Amino acid sequence: MENQRGKGLSFARRIYLPRVIGLGIGFFSVGAALYPLTMPSWIWALLLFNGFAWPHLAYQISTRAAFPYQAERRNLLYDSLCGGFWAACSQFNPLTTVTILSMMTMNNVAAGGHRLFVLGALAQLAGVLLGWAIFGFKFTLITTQAQVWACLPMLTLYPLALGMVCYRLAIKLAQHKRALSTLSRTDSLTGLLNHGAWKDLLHLKFQQCRQHNSQATLALIDIDHFKVINDSYGHIVGDAALQQLSKELKSLLDEYELAGRYGGDEFCVILPTLPLSKAEMLMEQLRETLQQYRHPQVPELRVSLSIGLARYQNAYKDALDWLDDADKALYTAKHTGRNTVSVALSRSSPSDASQFSH
Template structure:
């Protein structure tokens, strides 16, 4: 599967070719009726009817087959769109410029050319349409019968209805796809690729919003800062690959143990951060103790002897805090105390004595 994906990446335009197939197939299918409605009254030779059937019925799958097997599918499809302009000009002159089908074909070709290459392709398409008209005039001579009979009008109705509907559906699907891609890119810009938690920048933005919300509603909430104990030693002793595995595993355990409304992020390096709504510090401790127990049970095949522990500082929301930074600093001071007291423990900011409260923090630096 990866090999096939790499081949698709090396051959740009496959999605463009796939999007172009159905509008071409359906457009030529209903276009056959419009052209045939005029040819029927012109006593056209059998070979011309065969040519029309081949172009409208065989050309769409053939063009798709050629494009998807081309080294550059996008360029191949652009050439096919220009060929459609040449063929369209040929059929316009062949039906002696009958007004209604002529106008519809010109509009259809203009849409296709615009979608394939913008204004430049509109100009190229117009030149090729003129060339196609010239080819028809060389074969059949010049004819001009612009009047559209009621029968020919009826034959054009499917093209008037079906082709715009097909284009609309293609554009709708494209808009949905672009929306999904935009959402995915937005999520990627917010997510830390290693831990699958929010990255520091986006988490801090969310923290400010959460702080303002709690200040307005006076709801209880807690903020936790988490440090992986002795992570630098793990990195130095076992290598950065093992270190990445540790952070990834901790991130997975964080996601697994949090409630749906909790807001978790990677604060930086080996530090994690969590906002726990509707949880006072004692309730937050219970949730985080489960997380500590799970992380303590982690084992790594490449380093069986490795044991992981967490130091955690927790600060409850206080409406008297000046801003979100002050809340973060409270959790940071509690984390510093947890590390100073021997690590592998949870400390609440309410448990800090005056001496601990004056110690400089580490996570807010």
């Protein structure tokens, strides 16, 4: 309910400025057409109200309504009704009629698409019938020079105002789309890439390494005994450990080194251009930093990491081979004492992995 009201208020704010500009300069377009005719004073009072008071009243009505979006759509139909009425009052002066009705129709299409276009056309027809009922069925097919000049601001300024509103809306939609795209690729707890997004990047990096014969290192990182941490201290403390690891990864890696949460307590990193020796040093730095972490409510908690590394090799058939070697290296680290970095050797080597222990 509150979200719908917020969207309705945003809609009313977008309509407000174009309505102020459109009806304000529309006053002069209609006034120039009415001036040669013998019209009662109440028509001029109504035209003044419609041109300069109604835009602000309509905004107050919509923003104070329980359902602002619906109220604003009704206001747009009132605008169309008045447009048809002024067309009939001006005895269908060609330029004035086309200017007023076309601008209002454009506004309806921009605000509500096909449905509001149809409803707006019906409202315009109702306004025409009301004007005919009061002043009779009359036509004036001559447009004076003064009327041409009076319509020019409407034909130039109003489309500009409406265009600016549409442009700002398009910018906001693009920003929301980018934000949604980021959310769909990001792990909500850690702010790192999620499993699917990281796997996509792994396949992309594998293809780049193959095409350009470049080097890169893949790291899989696991928090030792993470289930015990959750069972002993609770999931809030466990989540804090995951967030601390992600924080350290973000500070340690540069913009080209891509980290993700692979699942549960397992993290993954692609280190492009880094030779294996430097990748080892970087992961050692991460392991040592996490050992220094102390949770403020659980000072006795110690966090250690097991890390498996695999450098890119031409022998890999696909990215999954690369990932499998890193996983084997991680398995070696976890089953040889944990709190260590293990490095997968070349596939031509008789051994699957060697250990770099501490």
